[in-house]
Amino acid sequence: xxxxxxxxxxxxxxxxxxxxxxxxxxxTIRDIAAAAGIAEGTLYRHYPGKDALAWDLFISNYTAFALxxxxxxxGQATLRAKLDAMVRQFCAFFDxxxxxxxxxxxxxxxxxxxxxPEMANPVEVVRQVLAAGMDRGEIPAGDPDVAAAMVxxxxxxxxxxxIYQRLTQSLTSLAEVLVEACWRVLAG
Amino acid sequence: xxxxxxxxxxxxxxxxxxxxxxxxxxxTIRDIAAAAGIAEGTLYRHYPGKDALAWDLFISNYTAFALxxxxxxxGQATLRAKLDAMVRQFCAFFDxxxxxxxxxxxxxxxxxxxxxPEMANPVEVVRQVLAAGMDRGEIPAGDPDVAAAMVxxxxxxxxxxxIYQRLTQSLTSLAEVLVEACWRVLAG
Amino acid sequence: xxxxxxxxxxxxxxxxxxxxxxxxxxxTIRDIAAAAGIAEGTLYRHYPGKDALAWDLFISNYTAFALxxxxxxxGQATLRAKLDAMVRQFCAFFDxxxxxxxxxxxxxxxxxxxxxPEMANPVEVVRQVLAAGMDRGEIPAGDPDVAAAMVxxxxxxxxxxxIYQRLTQSLTSLAEVLVEACWRVLAG
Amino acid sequence: xxxxxxxxxxxxxxxxxxxxxxxxxxxTIRDIAAAAGIAEGTLYRHYPGKDALAWDLFISNYTAFALxxxxxxxGQATLRAKLDAMVRQFCAFFDxxxxxxxxxxxxxxxxxxxxxPEMANPVEVVRQVLAAGMDRGEIPAGDPDVAAAMVxxxxxxxxxxxIYQRLTQSLTSLAEVLVEACWRVLAG
DNA sequence: CATGAATGAGACTTCATTCAT
DNA sequence: TATGAATGAAGTCTCATTCAT
Numbered sequence: 001x002x003x004x005x006x007x008x009x010x011x012x013x014x015x016x017x018x019x020x021x022x023x024x025x026x027x028t029i030r031d032i033a034a035a036a037g038i039a040e041g042t043l044y045r046h047y048p049g050k051d052a053l054a055w056d057l058f059i060s061n062y063t064a065f066a067l068x069x070x071x072x073x074x075g076q077a078t079l080r081a082k083l084d085a086m087v088r089q090f091c092a093f094f095d096x097x098x099x100x101x102x103x104x105x106x107x108x109x110x111x112x113x114x115x116x117p118e119m120a121n122p123v124e125v126v127r128q129v130l131a132a133g134m135d136r137g138e139i140p141a142g143d144p145d146v147a148a149a150m151v152x153x154x155x156x157x158x159x160x161x162x163i164y165q166r167l168t169q170s171l172t173s174l175a176e177v178l179v180e181a182c183w184r185v186l187a188g
Numbered sequence: 189x190x191x192x193x194x195x196x197x198x199x200x201x202x203x204x205x206x207x208x209x210x211x212x213x214x215x216t217i218r219d220i221a222a223a224a225g226i227a228e229g230t231l232y233r234h235y236p237g238k239d240a241l242a243w244d245l246f247i248s249n250y251t252a253f254a255l256x257x258x259x260x261x262x263g264q265a266t267l268r269a270k271l272d273a274m275v276r277q278f279c280a281f282f283d284x285x286x287x288x289x290x291x292x293x294x295x296x297x298x299x300x301x302x303x304x305p306e307m308a309n310p311v312e313v314v315r316q317v318l319a320a321g322m323d324r325g326e327i328p329a330g331d332p333d334v335a336a337a338m339v340x341x342x343x344x345x346x347x348x349x350x351i352y353q354r355l356t357q358s359l360t361s362l363a364e365v366l367v368e369a370c371w372r373v374l375a376g
Numbered sequence: 377x378x379x380x381x382x383x384x385x386x387x388x389x390x391x392x393x394x395x396x397x398x399x400x401x402x403x404t405i406r407d408i409a410a411a412a413g414i415a416e417g418t419l420y421r422h423y424p425g426k427d428a429l430a431w432d433l434f435i436s437n438y439t440a441f442a443l444x445x446x447x448x449x450x451g452q453a454t455l456r457a458k459l460d461a462m463v464r465q466f467c468a469f470f471d472x473x474x475x476x477x478x479x480x481x482x483x484x485x486x487x488x489x490x491x492x493p494e495m496a497n498p499v500e501v502v503r504q505v506l507a508a509g510m511d512r513g514e515i516p517a518g519d520p521d522v523a524a525a526m527v528x529x530x531x532x533x534x535x536x537x538x539i540y541q542r543l544t545q546s547l548t549s550l551a552e553v554l555v556e557a558c559w560r561v562l563a564g
Numbered sequence: 565x566x567x568x569x570x571x572x573x574x575x576x577x578x579x580x581x582x583x584x585x586x587x588x589x590x591x592t593i594r595d596i597a598a599a600a601g602i603a604e605g606t607l608y609r610h611y612p613g614k615d616a617l618a619w620d621l622f623i624s625n626y627t628a629f630a631l632x633x634x635x636x637x638x639g640q641a642t643l644r645a646k647l648d649a650m651v652r653q654f655c656a657f658f659d660x661x662x663x664x665x666x667x668x669x670x671x672x673x674x675x676x677x678x679x680x681p682e683m684a685n686p687v688e689v690v691r692q693v694l695a696a697g698m699d700r701g702e703i704p705a706g707d708p709d710v711a712a713a714m715v716x717x718x719x720x721x722x723x724x725x726x727i728y729q730r731l732t733q734s735l736t737s738l739a740e741v742l743v744e745a746c747w748r749v750l751a752g
Numbered sequence: 753c754a755t756g757a758a759t760g761a762g763a764c765t766t767c768a769t770t771c772a773t
Numbered sequence: 774t775a776t777g778a779a780t781g782a783a784g785t786c787t788c789a790t791t792c793a794t
Contacts, residue, residue, distance in 0.1 A: 007775095025213035029769080040768090040769090040776085041769085041771085041776055041777060042775055044768095045774060050768065051768095106297050109294050142365075143355075145349055146346060146355065148349075149345045149354070150345065150346065152345050153338075153341030153345025153346065154337075154342060156345065157340050157344065157345070158341065161333060161336075167331075167334065181373045184372040185372055185373060188372075195757080216785085217784075217786080218784080218785095226759090227759045227760055229758075229759060229760065229786085229788080230757075230758055230759070230760095231786095232787080383753090401587075401590075404788060404789080406789095414754080415755040415756055416755085416757095416789090416790090417756065417757095417791080418753080420789095420790070421754070426790090482673050485587070488728070521730050521731050522722060525730070526717075526722065526745050528721050529718045529721025530713075530717045533716050533717025533721070534717065536713070537709060537713040540676070542709050543709050553706075557714055557749045560749055561745045564748075571778080592764085593765085594762090594763085602779075602780090603781055604764090604765085605765085605779075605782095606781095608765070608766075613764075
């Protein structure tokens with residue numbers, strides 16, 4: 001018998017991989033159990049069910065990333081530095097764990113409706129950083145939602161291209177380019 | 189008895205709406221039939237099955253949009269004008285049929301693996317236009333895939349914000365802003 | 377428009393062929409209509425439904441053959457001559473219309489339960505001829521059912537071999553051999 | 565929880581009975597599950613599906629009987645003794661498990677097309693035994709396929725009569741009569 | 753008589769979840 | 774805690790039959 005957390009972790013990683021490869025609905029409990037080398041029933045010792053597993057995988061990592069993003073930008077003084085740090089954070093996250101990143105990206109359309117406003121949220125972090133920058137006059141005032149969308153779009157679409165192997169470089173190696181692009185968009 | 193194409197069209201629109209609202213896997217044949225006011229079996233006189241319906245809805249519109257995009261940019265002489273036309277085309281498409289646009293956006297992760305290179309493809313159109321612009325020296329040379337990702341990201345993420353109602357303006361009213369942002373990203 | 381009986385006949389022959397090829401349950405109304413070049417609904421102008429079609433095809437030909445068999449043996453004086461005539465009748469029937477013969481053979485297990493004793497029946501004809509022959513002392517007395525089974529078995533199993541193409545000769549060319557075999561079985 | 569093989573065996577016997585009573589197409593998964601006292605889904609833990617169940621039931625027993633038949637004739641020296649042993653084997657099989665025998669008899673028309681030449685086959689066993697007997701001069705030379713058809717016809721049609729209750733004796737009690745009849749047919 | 757779109761009952765099958773071991 | 778056979782609700786799809794034209 002494995003220690004409890006080890007089995008739970010095994011389930012989490014296995015499910016993550018299969019969810020990304022086949023979609024959540026396209027992945028069965030049996031798939032997960034078989035790939036993890038455990039019995040089907042064992043999964044239920046660690047998670048209440050499949051939906052809970054998918055949700056847990058999503059929200060814990062989504063929140064953790066949002067908090068990390070918030071922490072990292074807080075350590076910077078200027079908007080430019082905050083933007084730089086955040087974009088690099090996205091890139092590092094992707095390069096460090098592309099499967100998890102992909103999951104958050106691809107699962108969001110199914111899970112986002114269960115996200116409540118009080119939960120930490122990467123989109124909100126970016127929006128607020130940009131709004132604050134506008135307030136402080138670091139960039140021209142504008143609709144902070146539009147600004148956030150454009151910045152996120154630049155970074156996330158590059159990640160999607162990487163997922164679909166239209167790009168082969170690491171995201172980190174593109175960070176500088178992305179930061180510069182975002183800045184030009186914002187600096188108007 | 190309705191004329192044949194009328195029923196097929198009814199099924200298509202109903203399915204589109206439900207697929208966007210509940211996801212493809214989250215929508216049952218029964219859902220579609222009930223919402224369309226037809227019998228379950230009737231659907232199968234018009235489509236071979238649920239997968240084929242989802243695929244047909246995706247690829248026919250995805251391809252049609254790609255061709256339209258290609259046509260519209262070909263009518264412009266400069267990259268700046270092509271970019272302007274293409275972005276406006278995205279915006280007009282979204283405003284004209286947000287459900288269809290959403291479907292193409294959300295369904296792509298499930299259907300894209302069935303897209304073959306010879307099928308017309310909006311991503312490819314954008315990439316080629318940008319690559320040509322680089323070749324002609326209209327914008328600084330760079331990785332055309334990265335450039336395409338950034339341009340697409342700006343437009344599509346704004347569309348996603350609109351879908352999730354973070355934005356309330358029409359996309360068309362944002363077109364100028366988006367074109368300008370894209371251009372600044374590209375013009376380096 | 378075809379004359380009524382021509383369409384009905386077309387349906388009957390088409391159904392017969394498909395029933396033999398694919399089984400009754402394996403054949404759909406749509407199959408029949410498509411193969412016959414008519415609309416699905418047209419079939420119902422000529423037959424009450426699929427079951428009725430299969431039954432009609434069976435019982436009318438089954439009965440007709442039984443009556444023919446009875447008539448032909450009645451024209452012969454001795455058991456040997458009756459047997460000869462009946463076996464030749466089976467062979468001629470097979471060679472003349474192997475599809476119909478196959479249908480009667482293969483469909484019987486599904487339809488026989490609907491056959492009532494007062495319906496003319498080839499098995500019964502053979503049994504009675506043999507029983508009468510025993511009564512008249514033309515062959516040794518024995519269980520007429522066993523005798524009928526053996527005689528029928530010889531003829532029908534050869535037909536089955538022909539259907540499955542284990543044999544290539546016409547049945548008629550084997551008639552002499554079959555009659556002789558039956559006679560040896562009976563003559564004890 | 566029953567031991568695995570017990571449930572599979574229960575499904576097999578129940579299906580066999582229903583297939584014989586109602587035909588394969590006339591028997592639903594629900595029928596089988598209800599008659600076996602299990603849930604519908606349970607069947608699928610033991611068989612891939614209904615077709616596979618019907619096929620497995622057919623081919624495993626068909627092959628097993630062919631091998632047994634081959635084994636039993638190999639233990640005899642003369643054709644007469646081989647024939648005697650084989651006919652008694654058919655009779656004993658029928659009397660021992662009339663449902664299984666009926667299934668093999670009735671299912672063959674649907675399943676035989678999936679039988680490949682390398683699969684053991686009772687018809688082939690009989691044919692080869694007779695062909696060898698002809699080669700050794702134990703019976704007059706002739707077409708071994710015709711001979712096999714006649715011998716099989718005698719035995720199988722008697723079995724069919726028994727299935728339809730035209731006969732009430734056990735087949736074993738008729739074995740002597742059948743062997744004698746076959747021999748007269750062959751000995752010419 | 754012919755058509756063929758529409759119907760809807762019912763078939764097969766999948767799969768998240770339970771529970772006795 | 775782990776197991777995996779069993780469950781049964783629910784999904785996809787088929788097809789005999791009907792009926793308005």
